[in-house]
Amino acid sequence: xxxxxxxxxxxxxxxxxxxxxxxxxxxxxxxxxxxxxxxxxxxxxxxxxxxxxxxxxxxxxxxxxxxxxxxxxxxxxxxxxxxxxxxxxxxxxxxxxxxxxxxxxxxxxxxxxxxxxxxxxxxxxxxxxxxxxxxxxxxxxxxxxxxxxxxxxxxxxxxxxxxxxxxxxxxxxxxxxxxxxxxxxxxxxxxxxxxxxxxxxxxxxxxxxxxxxxxxxxxxxxxxxxxxxxxxxxxxxxxxxxxxxxxxxxxxxxxxxxxxxxxxxxxxxxxxxxxxxxxxxxxxxxxxxxxxxxxxxxxxxxxxxxxxxxxxxxxxxxxxxxxxxxxxxxxxxxxxxxxxxxxxxxxxxxxxxxxxxxxxxxxxxxxxxxxxxxxxxxxxxxxxxxxxxxxxxxxxxxxxxxxxxxxxxxxxxxxxxxxxxxxxxxxxxxxxxxxxxxxxxxxxxxxxxxxxxxxxxxxxxxxxxxxxxxxxxxxxxxxxxxxxxxxxxxxxxxxxxxxxxxxxxxxxxxxxxxxxxxxxxxxxxxxxxxxxxxxxxxxxxxxx
Numbered sequence: 069x070x071x072x073x074x075x076x077x078x079x080x081x082x083x084x085x086x087x088x089x090x091x092x093x094x095x096x097x098x099x100x101x102x103x104x105x106x107x108x109x110x111x112x113x114x115x116x117x118x119x120x121x122x123x124x125x126x127x128x129x130x131x132x133x134x135x136x137x138x139x140x141x142x143x144x145x146x147x148x149x150x151x152x153x154x155x156x157x158x159x160x161x162x163x164x165x166x167x168x169x170x171x172x173x174x175x176x177x178x179x180x181x182x183x184x185x186x187x188x189x190x191x192x193x194x195x196x197x198x199x200x201x202x203x204x205x206x207x208x209x210x211x212x213x214x215x216x217x218x219x220x221x222x223x224x225x226x227x228x229x230x231x232x233x234x235x236x237x238x239x240x241x242x243x244x245x246x247x248x249x250x251x252x253x254x255x256x257x258x259x260x261x262x263x264x265x266x267x268x269x270x271x272x273x274x275x276x277x278x279x280x281x282x283x284x285x286x287x288x289x290x291x292x293x294x295x296x297x298x299x300x301x302x303x304x305x306x307x308x309x310x311x312x313x314x315x316x317x318x319x320x321x322x323x324x325x326x327x328x329x330x331x332x333x334x335x336x337x338x339x340x341x342x343x344x345x346x347x348x349x350x351x352x353x354x355x356x357x358x359x360x361x362x363x364x365x366x367x368x369x370x371x372x373x374x375x376x377x378x379x380x381x382x383x384x385x386x387x388x389x390x391x392x393x394x395x396x397x398x399x400x401x402x403x404x405x406x407x408x409x410x411x412x413x414x415x416x417x418x419x420x421x422x423x424x425x426x427x428x429x430x431x432x433x434x435x436x437x438x439x440x441x442x443x444x445x446x447x448x449x450x451x452x453x454x455x456x457x458x459x460x461x462x463x464x465x466x467x468x469x470x471x472x473x474x475x476x477x478x479x480x481x482x483x484x485x486x487x488x489x490x491x492x493x494x495x496x497x498x499x500x501x502x503x504x505x506x507x508x509x510x511x512x513x514x515x516x517x518x519x520x521x522x523x524x525x526x527x528x529x530x531x532x533x534x535x536x537x538x539x540x541x542x543x544x545x546x547x548x549x550x551x552x553x554x555x556x557x558x559x560x561x562x563x564x565x566x567x568x569x570x571x572x573x574x575x576x577x578x579x580x581x582x583x584x585x586x587x588x589x590x591x592x593x594x595x596x597x598x599x600x601x602x603x604x605x606x607x608x609x610x611x612x
Contacts, residue, residue, distance in 0.1 A: 090271055091134025101143045104128035105150035111237035112155060113515030118241035121234055126263040129210060133267065134191070137184035144183025149176035155232050158511035162330040166450055167433060175221060175229065182217040185594060186210055192597040205593050206268060211261035212590030215253055219587045222485070226432040230483040231516070234259050239519035242302035244548055247527040249307055251575035252485065253583045258301065266294050306547055307573040309529025315472050315498055316565045318352070318386065319359045319535040319543065319552075320345050323559035327363040327537040328506035329456070338366040338537070339375060341559070342392075343382045351563040355388040357469050361535040362410070362478050363504035365394040369420070376420065383417040389469060390415045393478070393502055396426070407459040410435065412476050412502055414467055423468070426461025427478040428487055434507075466494040472568060475530070479503040482520050485583070492528055492576050497568035499524060501534040510556060514540050522548050529573045531566035 092100060104127030111121035128147055132140050152172040160168035189209040214234075222230035235255035238244055246255045269290050322341035326333025342364045369376035383390050391414050399406030413424035430436050435458040437443060437451055444451045465476050465487055475496030481487050482501050491499065501521050505514045518540045525532040525544040532544045539556035543564040552562040575582070 092131060094135075094139060097131040097135060097139075097143060098146070100127050101131035101147040102150055104131065105147040106154070108151050108237075109154040112232075112512070113239070113519045114512045116237075116240050116515075116519070118238050121237045121259060122263055125214075125234065125260055126267060129186070129260075129264055129267055132183055132186050132190065133271075135187050137187045140183045140187035141180045144186075145176045145180035147176075147183075148179030149173065152176065152232060155512075155516075158508045158513040161509055161511060162328070162507060163450065163453065166447060171229065175232070178217050178221040182213055182220075185213050185216075185590065188594060189213065189590065189597075193593060205597075207261050207264035209590040209593040210264040211257045212586055212588065212593070214260040215257045215583075216587040216590060218256055219253060219583060222483075226438045227429055230485070235523065236483075236516065236520055239522045239548070243304070244523065244526055245304050245306040246301065247523055248529060248573040248575055249304070250586075251527060251578070251582060252523060253586055254575065257586045262294075262297065262301075265297075269293065306526060307529060307575070309546055309569040309571045309573060311567040312497065312570050313472070313568045314565050315356045315568055316354055316563060317357050317359055317498075317500075317533050317543070318346065318349055318355050318388070318561055318563045319533050319541055320349070320364075320561045321361065321536055321539060321541040321554045321559060322364065323539075323557055324363075324537045325506050325557070327361075327366070327504050330507065333366070336367045336375070338364060339378060343378050345559050345561050346382050346390075347385060349386075349561040349563065352386055355386050355563065356472065357474070358383070358386055358388050358390040359500055359502060359533055359535045360390060360392040361502045361504055361537045361541075362393045362412070363506070363537055364502070365392045368394050368396070369415070370396070379415045380417040383415055389417075389422075391467065391469075391474070391476070391500065391502070393504075396424075408457060409461055410458050410478055411461075412467075412478055414469065425463055425465045425467060425476045425478070427458065427481060428461045428465060429481050429484050430458040430460055431480050464494050465491050466496050473497050475499045477501045477524075479517075482517065482524060486580075488524060488528065489576060489579050492530075492572060495570065496530065497570055498566060499528065499530045499532045501532065502536075503534060504537045505540075506538050514538075514556070518542055522550070527573065527575050529569050529571065531568070533564065533566070 104124040107120045107124035107127065110117045111124065131143055135143065149172050152175045156168065156171060159171060189206060193206045193209055194204065218233045222228040233252055233256050235247060235252040238255060243255065246258060320342050322338060322345055324338045324341045325331050327338050342360050346358060365375065367375040369379055379390060391412060393412045396409045396411040397406050410427035410430060411424050413421040416422050432438050433454065435456050437454050440451065467474050467476055473495045475491030477487060477499065503517065508514065518534055521532050521534045522544050525546055526548045529546045531546055535541050539554060539558060542553040543551050543566065545551055546567065546569060552564050554560050554562065
């Protein structure tokens with residue numbers, strides 16, 4: 069007996085729209101994004117669990133995959149806010165929660181601005197099943213857009229905030245050598261590309277393989293592909309930079325918490341502490357340069373004969389010039405047209421300061437207040453605490469000493485890519501990072517900074533020496549090997565003989581052009597992608 073013939077329909081999503089069909093529900097996406105954002109800080113010092121960077125990025129990308137751009141903006145803001153609230157908690161140590169929260173909100177807004185573009189990439193760009201086809205446009209676009217956010221936030225506004233880039237989490241990972249080829253932005257790009265590729269490779273399993281053995285074999289094949297890629301990246305060799313000579317550097321850590329802007333100290337106390345540690349150093353044979361940290365001379369030798377005499381005495385005793393730091397000015401103290409500088413100066417006994425470098429990137433709201441009148445009206449008590457008004461320096465950050473050229477990066481300068489490239493272009497053979505970490509106590513700031521110093525050693529193929537008022541101080545070879553270090557709040561010094569180099573790594577040869585290319589690929593792919601997603605088709609079938 070025939071039953072009644074009736075008609076049913078089902079909706080079939082186009083292949084390019086599978087990401088939307090696999091999108092997490094909004095509550096699940098929110099939880100996943102926050103889980104990834106909370107995972108990311110674990111990859112950075114002090115913990116330094118570098119695999120957490122891959123896990124965190126993968127979770128964040130999975131949460132955005134298939135979402136609408138408007139919702140993706142909210143996800144991005146919350147994820148960025150959650151990440152930075154942990155990552156830069158040290159900014160609240162002395163100034164309280166307001167500047168910390170304001171900075172984190174600003175960085176979260178950068179995430180909110182770019183994540184809709186990542187969501188559009190998942191909706192518009194094709195992604196295919198299969199290992200080889202998963203290498204396509206989508207992972208490249210996602211990695212590029214993430215890199216675009218890092219580049220923009222590192223430069224804008226007020227010179228940007230280049231803290232918290234993914235590459236800075238990999239100073240102790242097996243992938244650190246990649247920075248000598250692609251720079252910090254390039255390493256961030258590679259991390260996100262791998263995560264985006266892994267997601268597509270796993271999510272796009274072929275549905276027609278229904279047997280358990282077939283699925284197991286396919287899964288093994290895909291996981292094996294990911295492991296192989298990681299292994300290739302891990303054994304990637306550093307770009308070679310031949311040694312041209314050696315220099316012997318004495319780095320001094322005075323252990324002076326009073327170097328903090330917020331901790332009082334006796335006049336001349338910090339200068340004497342660094343002088344004492346220099347005179348107490350054991351290995352003083354054939355020293356080429358003595359490196360003192362930022363803030364090491366709290367009494368200006370330009371206006372104090374006793375301070376100048378101390379520098380002369382110490383320099384003569386060691387038999388080498390001292391690269392020290394103090395505040396300088398180009399006019400009368402407190403005159404309205406006087407400019408103040410954070411200056412690293414080279415002191416030669418009998419001749420005084422013969423050359424120097426003025427910090428080119430003073431920290432906004434730390435070393436100066438941009439648009440002070442505007443922000444004073446918003447938060448007068450907070451802005452009133454910041455009396456420093458350093459002017460950005462214009463002198464080269466390369467100082468020549470006895471035939472060798474040293475690139476100088478005062479504190480935050482070390483995260484500024486343009487200053488790194490400028491120093492190498494001016495012939496820097498060794499990099500020096502005098503810094504004052506006393507404002508941040510025993511927080512993660514010092515570890516995050518010295519991790520960046522190690523990355524710069526590998527990126528540039530140069531030896532790097534960091535000297536801090538309170539720690540950490542350390543020296544690195546061009547391959548990133550640590551050859552000397554002083555712990556937190558430990559007075560002392562170390563003498564190191566380090567190789568010099570004059571050749572450029574590929575990262576420096578490509579320079580800003582590579583950064584622009586990597587950050588621009590995603591926009592180019594989006595602009596050339598189909599403007600509209602194909603509509604779902606409705607398949608009609610008849611059932612007896």
